[in-house]
Amino acid sequence: MTITNSIYNVLFRRNYVFVGAVFASAFAFEMGFDTISDKVWDNLNKGRQWKDIRHRYVEEE
Amino acid sequence: MAATTLRNTIPRALRSASAPLHHPSVTAAATQVRYNTQSATDARSPFAQAGSHRTTKIPDFSKYRGGSTSGNKVFQYFMVGTMGALTAAGSKALVQDFLVNMSASADVLAMAKIEVDLSAIPEGKNIILKWRGKPVFIRHRTAAEIEEANAVKIESLRDPQTDADRVKKPEWLVMLGICTHLGCVPIGEAGDFGGWFCPCHGSHYDISGRIRRGPAPLNLEIPEYEFPEEGRLVIG
Numbered sequence: 194m195t196i197t198n199s200i201y202n203v204l205f206r207r208n209y210v211f212v213g214a215v216f217a218s219a220f221a222f223e224m225g226f227d228t229i230s231d232k233v234w235d236n237l238n239k240g241r242q243w244k245d246i247r248h249r250y251v252e253e254e
Numbered sequence: 255m256a257a258t259t260l261r262n263t264i265p266r267a268l269r270s271a272s273a274p275l276h277h278p279s280v281t282a283a284a285t286q287v288r289y290n291t292q293s294a295t296d297a298r299s300p301f302a303q304a305g306s307h308r309t310t311k312i313p314d315f316s317k318y319r320g321g322s323t324s325g326n327k328v329f330q331y332f333m334v335g336t337m338g339a340l341t342a343a344g345s346k347a348l349v350q351d352f353l354v355n356m357s358a359s360a361d362v363l364a365m366a367k368i369e370v371d372l373s374a375i376p377e378g379k380n381i382i383l384k385w386r387g388k389p390v391f392i393r394h395r396t397a398a399e400i401e402e403a404n405a406v407k408i409e410s411l412r413d414p415q416t417d418a419d420r421v422k423k424p425e426w427l428v429m430l431g432i433c434t435h436l437g438c439v440p441i442g443e444a445g446d447f448g449g450w451f452c453p454c455h456g457s458h459y460d461i462s463g464r465i466r467r468g469p470a471p472l473n474l475e476i477p478e479y480e481f482p483e484e485g486r487l488v489i490g
Contacts, residue, residue: 197328205331215335219342226343 367490372426380442382431385489389431389439390477391450392487395461400424402448403462413473417462420476428479428489429463435470450474 205211239245320326358366368385375381375394383390395403403417403424421427431439431450438454445451446467447460457468464473479489 197325201324201328201331205328205335211331211335212338215338216342218335219339219346222339223343223346 367488370487371485372487373485390489391429391431391442393427395425395427399461403460406460412465415464415473420462423481427463428477430475430477433457433470434465434472434474
């Protein structure tokens with residue numbers, strides 16, 4: 194009750210705060226989504242990408 | 255006096271004459287009498303009484319409602335905001351992907367720059383490199399050649415350019431090896447001016463790559479290049 198009220202008062206009452214929170218959460222969501230989907234992709238293609246086989250062909254200087 | 259009696263008698267006569275017209279039901283049934291007396295004393299519609307009743311009474315739903323609506327409100331705004339955030343992220347990714355799609359790919363970018371080791375080029379020699387599918391001339395000029403390039407009167411040239419405008423270091427002349435006439439590749443150390451000569455239509459370029467004679471309209475083009483360190487040249 195008080196928690197929902199305070200959330201409403203802090204976040205939703207003023208539109209600019211609401212829109213700002215929406216964009217900030219979009220940014221955070223995008224970062225998290227990209228990281229997770231990249232990890233899933235790398236996991237599915239383990240051993241087939243250049244970064245996995247680079248050490249066989251390129252000698253570090 | 256006669257006028258006043260006339261004035262008094264006329265309304266009376268009218269009243270007596272009109273009484274049976276306006277009140278025909280005085281002698282009628284009791285309900286009708288009551289109805290008529292009411293309309294006589296009150297000018298309002300007989301349905302006004304009925305209209306004053308609240309016919310659009312909204313039932314009380316408070317029994318079915320939860321106690322507070324703030325939780326619902328927060329939930330609704332949360333869902334709206336989440337929808338907006340997902341839409342913003344998705345549309346940003348869409349726009350970004352289209353823009354990235356238009357930019358140069360990695361293999362094109364890898365070919366966009368070449369690096370040259372200048373210590374391999376002795377003084378007074380040309381080399382020709384391929385850069386972005388075009389030949390690039392690099393000449394290590396001697397001091398005499400630099401002097402010769404600077405001695406030319408700019409006003410007499412077809413495409414007036416000083417030698418300093420065309421080189422970053424006077425001993426290194428870097429330019430695109432494409433004749434500005436029709437795109438042949440000129441021959442080095444040839445022509446009447448000690449520079450380049452285009453065999454296709456006979457354009458003569460001097461030691462700074464400027465057009466001196468023949469059909470070509472412009473000097474040989476200078477690509478973007480820089481010297482990141484001594485003895486190294488990066489073109490592109």
